[in-house]
Amino acid sequence: MKPSTDRSNVLVRALNTFWAPTARSMRGWALASVVANAGIAVTGAGVRVTGSGLGCPTWPRCTPDSFVPIAHPEMSMLTMLIEFGNRLLTFLVLAVGAACVLAALRLVPRRRVLVRLALLQPAGVLAQALWGGLVVRSALSPFTVGMHFLISMALIAACWMLYARAGEGDGPAVRIAHRDVRRLGYALLAATAVLLVAGVVVSGTGPHSGDAIASRFDFDIEAVARLHADIVYLVVGLTFALLFALHVTGAPRAAVRAVLGLFAVELAQGVLGYTQYFLAVPAALVLLHVLGASLVWIAALRVVTSLRTRDPLESAAAAVPAEAPAAV
Template identity: 55%
Template sequence: MVPVAERSSSPNPLTRARDAVWHPTPGSLRLLALLGVLGNAMIVATGGAVRVTKSGLGCPEWPRCTGDSLVPTHSAEHPALNMSIEFGNRMLTFVVLAVGFLVFVAALRLRPRRRALVGWAVAQPMSVVAQAVIGGIVVLTELHPASVALHFLVSPALLVFCVILWVRAGEGDAPPRPLVGPRTRRLAAVLLVACGAVLVAGTVVTGTGPHAGDADSRRWGFNIEDVTRVHSALAWITVALTVATAVVLHRTDAPPAARRRVHELIALELAQGAVGYVQYFLGVPAPLVVLHMLGAVLMWIAAWRLALSLRDRGPLTRPAEPKPVTATKQTPQPA
């Protein structure tokens, strides 16, 4: 058997990639988990590109792109660009599924095995499959806003698994020890709920506005200004809760990691708010819609990282190195 040190130092990138999955270390598993986070954030952005380019029905069938082809083909009813954008988003789903499967295999192969990590890892490929099925429902319902909203919201739900695995892969398995008081933990929990409410309200705004995925797709019958105000109010409530959390963390001398996380979240919220107001006053230009959707999931990731930084599960214990076997000197025996 090849020693771990030799496998990790191989100059062949394919060998190193294989070993990261088949002979994982805590570091390589955490890297794979980070790829899962990035992949699921990116698929939100590409999904936004599908919507703003009116490519939601670029591939009018599912799981095939058209009635007789898995891939985009010439069609008089669907422009080639729209078909390519929608098909590209579908292909990215398979990439994210592959990453999720590799994460699961690495979690199974990690020695010593950590059952909690296996549980968080198995949820990832299963959730991506659910996402693909919901994507098919979106196409078959011709972009009904309820199915489109569900399709988007599955990604933040999946990101919860990805972020927790990413964080847990770098810490120990001791029972969680709170690093702040119960009031601060409750405040962080309310902040997570507020972030989730902003995401839900954002799907209603998108389903009511001009970027519903296709020129003929159904929209919600709400007044766009009313739902935008609700979305904006929830966003301001989230900012207020984040600032309150930052104040409490500083006054209670919370760990530096927690204070860094809350500063990151405030910065993302301010940037997200700026993008939101600019796109509103400019008539919701397509590139800013995609940027706003990406900002939304980055905020969600930051909020969960903040919540997870308020407890400690001890240091990551690494397996002991095997002791070298030395030959023992034999004492001559009398004949």
């Protein structure tokens, strides 16, 4: 049995992207997973800033008596719907992850590295869902809430690597920049990861806890905000240093464009962060800041993968045309 080849049918074309995948459609699903995981991180922040973190006060049920929101005298239906809606988005992220797995398994020739990276996605989403239950049961402890966000960032890293590897061959990695320049890129990525952790600490110390009964980190908000700003300066400085190093060593334009993209996102995020601080952290800017943090992380991952390459995918798949549909 083979999938239909009627490419005039939109549904058939959509099904073929993971049932009879090409390298291009595999990358498309990986990129969709990056977007889905970043999106649910932003909507999770939306749950928090609207005070809906305990809109569904139990897990896995929404209320002690129902899996879905029902009228309750002690809870607002609006907050229940907001929190329950975010739970439902988990199934969308899981569906995209499952499509990545199917595409990786059906790709001809099958590549084990893509299968392994794809399997991380549904496994990570399920782990994230279980952690979400811990978030509710801990009454929105700032530690569990912060880890919820950081797990999403780890999933984004796995999704990005799937996207990058799907466009490459399986040969050894080849540097396209000097060894020390590439090390600088890894240092930049590590500093960005530290920046995300610092941002979580600031978020867990400041307002917008998600519910009136939620606890906060017992830190001085001014001190942790200054520490966060200092790490921002470090990340921006490393980005500028990497950009300068790529320029003087004559690195490929793709790597330079990746660093310029990161630099632009960092500047926009910095302006947003200071605006947020001086306006006493309005809820709308918190959402934009979480989106910006996700974009900074994605841009930093793009920088690192732009500093090396592998044998062209066509050479690895020469024996089997990439467009050939897989048989059942």
